Amino acid sequence: MKIQITGRHLKLTPAIRDYVEAKISKAEKYFDNIVWAQVTLSVEKRAHQAEVILHAGRQTLRALSQAATLYAAIDLASDKVDGQLRKLKEKLKNRHKPGESAPEVAEREMDPRPVRFSVIKQVPMTSMTAEEAAAEMERLGFVFWMYNDSDSGDVQVIYRRQDDSFGLLQPARKGSR
Numbered sequence: 633m634k635i636q637i638t639g640r641h642l643k644l645t646p647a648i649r650d651y652v653e654a655k656i657s658k659a660e661k662y663f664d665n666i667v668w669a670q671v672t673l674s675v676e677k678r679a680h681q682a683e684v685i686l687h688a689g690r691q692t693l694r695a696l697s698q699a700a701t702l703y704a705a706i707d708l709a710s711d712k713v714d715g716q717l718r719k720l721k722e723k724l725k726n727r728h729k730p731g732e733s734a735p736e737v738a739e740r741e742m743d744p745r746p747v748r749f750s751v752i753k754q755v756p757m758t759s760m761t762a763e764e765a766a767a768e769m770e771r772l773g774f775v776f777w778m779y780n781d782s783d784s785g786d787v788q789v790i791y792r793r794q795d796d797s798f799g800l801l802q803p804a805r806k807g808s809r
Contacts, residue, residue: 633657633666640674642702648673651703655710656684662717663688671709673702682709691720757787765790766798 637644637652656669666688674681679698682705686693695712699705759782760768769777769790776791781802789801 633660634668636668636670638670638672640672642673642675644673648702652706655706656686656713658710659686659713659717662714662721665689671706673706675702680705682706684709684713686713686717688717693717693720759785762788762790762798762800 633656635653635656637649639648652671652673656671659669660666666686668687670685672683674683678700680700680702681696681698682702683696684694693713693716695709695716697705697708697712699708755778757778757780759780761782765777765779765788768779769775769792776789778787778789780786781788786803788803791799791801793799
């Protein structure tokens with residue numbers, strides 16, 4: 633796990649850095665696929681604040697705490713993240729199939745799902761204007777329509793927005809955004 637530590641309005645000493653790394657690395661006892669952790673420590677007047685963000689697969693966990701001392705704020709944030717991880721692991725453990733271990737369920741739940749296409753259609757690309765494409769889309773009862781623009785010759789997509797207006801997707805030229 634990669635741990636990034638940022639200090640705002642304070643100097644990060646090796647002792648603070650070691651303490652944070654020791655506290656945050658305890659999170660690996662729940663999941664071994666934690667990708668990175670970001671810790672932001674700050675001091676404003678007498679309030680010490682610690683924010684921890686952990687990213688594990690498809691889950692991002694965040695904990696924010698304030699305390700009178702920096703070490704206490706780090707402890708509180710670390711405890712909050714540990715509680716969130718414990719709750720997530722318990723949730724995944726209860727959802728697993730018989731014969732499947734909790735780490736297998738955690739890995740399955742954390743991995744992105746493969747893209748599945750249920751329908752693939754061949755669309756004739758006819759040259760038309762945006763107004764003609766909107767009329768064709770309405771005639772067929774679709775919410776979007778792909779066509780060749782008669783002016784530019786580019787493939788464009790027209791779609792119906794939630795406010796019943798139309799949107800138009802046009803290809804971007806290199807160097808323009």
